[in-house]
Each structure stands twice: as C-alpha cells, then as structure tokens.
Amino acid sequence: MKKDPIIVALTGASGLQYGLRLVRVLAEQSEPVIFMMSPHARLVFEKEMDLELPPQETPEFLESLFSKEIAERIELVRYRDVSAKSASGTFKTRGMIICPTSMNTLAEVANGISSNLISRSADVTLKEGRKLLIVPRETPFSAIHLENMLKLSRLGVTVLPANPGFYHKPKNINDLIDFVVGKILDSFDVNHNLYKPWGSDEEFVEELQTQKNYR
Numbered sequence: 001m002k003k004d005p006i007i008v009a010l011t012g013a014s015g016l017q018y019g020l021r022l023v024r025v026l027a028e029q030s031e032p033v034i035f036m037m038s039p040h041a042r043l044v045f046e047k048e049m050d051l052e053l054p055p056q057e058t059p060e061f062l063e064s065l066f067s068k069e070i071a072e073r074i075e076l077v078r079y080r081d082v083s084a085k086s087a088s089g090t091f092k093t094r095g096m097i098i099c100p101t102s103m104n105t106l107a108e109v110a111n112g113i114s115s116n117l118i119s120r121s122a123d124v125t126l127k128e129g130r131k132l133l134i135v136p137r138e139t140p141f142s143a144i145h146l147e148n149m150l151k152l153s154r155l156g157v158t159v160l161p162a163n164p165g166f167y168h169k170p171k172n173i174n175d176l177i178d179f180v181v182g183k184i185l186d187s188f189d190v191n192h193n194l195y196k197p198w199g200s201d202e203e204f205v206e207e208l209q210t211q212k213n214y215r
C-alpha cells in the first residue's frame, strides 16, 4: 500500500541546508514528500548560498536544488496555492516538518494565521491531530519567540531547534547537519544512519567518562 506523504516546508531562516538534506534523505528512503518553500526562503538561498533559483513554475526549479533522480520523486506545491491538497484536512498526510522555521512562520502557526500554503498546511496538520515538527532558527530567542514555541509545544508540536549535539564527534558541517536531520527522521520513524546513537561508539563514551580531553 502506498504511504501517505510527509509535507516538508522551507522558510526564510538561516540554515536551509537542513531542509535540503532532509528532503534528499526522505526521497532516498522512498518516502513520499510534498515540498513547499516561502518566497523568503528563496531570498535566503540567494544571500546565504549564492544560489539563484529559477521561477517555481519552471521544470528546472526542483533540479536546481536536487539531483534529477531526487527531483522526480518530490511533489512541488506553490506557496500561494491555498487550493493545494495539503490545504484540506480530507487529504491524508503523515504530518508536516517546517525546516528551518523562521520566527515569522512560527508566529503565524502559533496564532492560527493561514494566509499561505505553509501556514495553512500547518494549521490543517494541527486541527487534524497529525504530527507537526518545527525546526526554529534564531539566536537569541525573544520572549515572543519562546512563548510561541511553548504554545505550540503544549499543543503537541515537536519543537526541534537547529541545535546539533557534538557527542557524535562531528568532523565537518555535513555531520552537524546530519545530526539535526537524523533527529527529525527519528521523530517520524524513518530509518537512517545519519548519526551513531549515544553508546554505540564505546571508545568515545569511555573517553568522555574519564574526562581525559575535557579538563
């Protein structure tokens, strides 16, 4: 039987690499993905990654972000299209991941604003009691940001900040990204080998416990 899709939205916060890697791994694992992106995410792609994206309406759009093979597995939906399937609760999904989540989108979702497909899909995910996971990216957080996160957390939303651990001994930026993406996938019960679970690298655990290198 065909699996219900997972919605993945990218918003205009720093660290779009997390979202790109997430979509790639989901597609590689043959998980159906509905993909959407805010106009501000496009701006962040330009400013942060020097990536000029073609218009979303063109066939080249997805292939400017992913390989052809991955692009073919993803269903792209447009930010302004509030008539898309995911805008209705009658369309079944396994939930939604907003990665990264800007403070703007966080505020919209926390306050039931649904003026675009990202906030509408999140609103639908919430009202249908499905899994919603946000990856907020800002530092420091203001009391408004924290209150919005607390509100969503109390509604059952998983608040998983772009906040990688270091106990898996990252060697490069990709390892840091994979840690966060692995945690997101764990939350959706998607298998991966993006990081080693704590305790599986005995040598490192021993080293930490004896505090040899941390005095």
Ligand SMILES: Cc1cc2nc3c(=O)[nH]c(=O)nc-3n(C[C@H](O)[C@H](O)[C@H](O)COP(=O)(O)O)c2cc1C
Pocket (backbone or CB within 6 Å): 010, 011, 012, 013, 014, 015, 038, 039, 040, 041, 043, 044, 047, 048, 101, 102, 103, 104, 105, 106, 137, 138
């Ligand atoms: C290069 C760049 C980086 C940004 N980084 C962040 C960020 O990390 N967190 C955040 O909340 N907003 C960030 N912003 C601001 C958001 O893009 C802006 O508030 C926008 O309105 C978010 O819109 P969206 O939620 O529709 O994507 C950044 C903007 C730019 C241009």
